[in-house]
Amino acid sequence: MNILLHQCCGPCSIYPVITMQAQGHNITTYFFNHNIHPVQEYYKRMEGAVLVSRHYNIKCIVEDYYGLVEFLRQNVYHENERCKYCYERRLLKTAEKAKELRMDAFSSSLLYSKMQNHEVIKETAEKAAKKYNIPFYYYDFREGWQNGIDISKELEIYRQNYCGCIYSEEDRFLSQLSKKYAKKYEEINEYYESIK
Numbered sequence: 001m002n003i004l005l006h007q008c009c010g011p012c013s014i015y016p017v018i019t020m021q022a023q024g025h026n027i028t029t030y031f032f033n034h035n036i037h038p039v040q041e042y043y044k045r046m047e048g049a050v051l052v053s054r055h056y057n058i059k060c061i062v063e064d065y066y067g068l069v070e071f072l073r074q075n076v077y078h079e080n081e082r083c084k085y086c087y088e089r090r091l092l093k094t095a096e097k098a099k100e101l102r103m104d105a106f107s108s109s110l111l112y113s114k115m116q117n118h119e120v121i122k123e124t125a126e127k128a129a130k131k132y133n134i135p136f137y138y139y140d141f142r143e144g145w146q147n148g149i150d151i152s153k154e155l156e157i158y159r160q161n162y163c164g165c166i167y168s169e170e171d172r173f174l175s176q177l178s179k180k181y182a183k184k185y186e187e188i189n190e191y192y193e194s195i196k
């Protein structure tokens, strides 16, 4: 089958690409991720995704859309429900693109991540498939979690350390850094007190 694979980033797409190629499918990757912030991170991940596609000789379509403003407007006052919207926007866009390109099906590297809500992704993709009348290729790529990590390190593909949106960056780093800097301020204050 000709499958359009939504590529959330380089590392997550490695195992899905290897698996689908081994099954004899013809893959085209599609980078559309309005949820990655800030700008420098967005381009690092885009570059990683393109490098993976090139490495596996895959045609890669990049929708270069930095969507911070849209993302914030859509999630304001209900930030804790943002993931559902985030999946929906990207998967609907992928299904629409797959239809436009006359693909046989679409899929997503989001199905590889152990950090994402797999069931919500699957349900959302099924709804997108119905809306655009195009099959959704489902596979539980989480089985290749370690394999994908190992290959991404061998290929030296940029590996991110938070999910993508600025809220997830805060979740990942705020408490850790605030403790670290509180300790530093304490040490500096203690030092100046000691030399008074």
Ligand code: SF4
Binding pocket: 035, 036, 082, 083, 084, 086, 087, 163, 164, 165, 167, 168
């Ligand atoms: S935490 Fe991740 S999946 Fe959820 S909204 Fe942010 S980028 Fe999207």
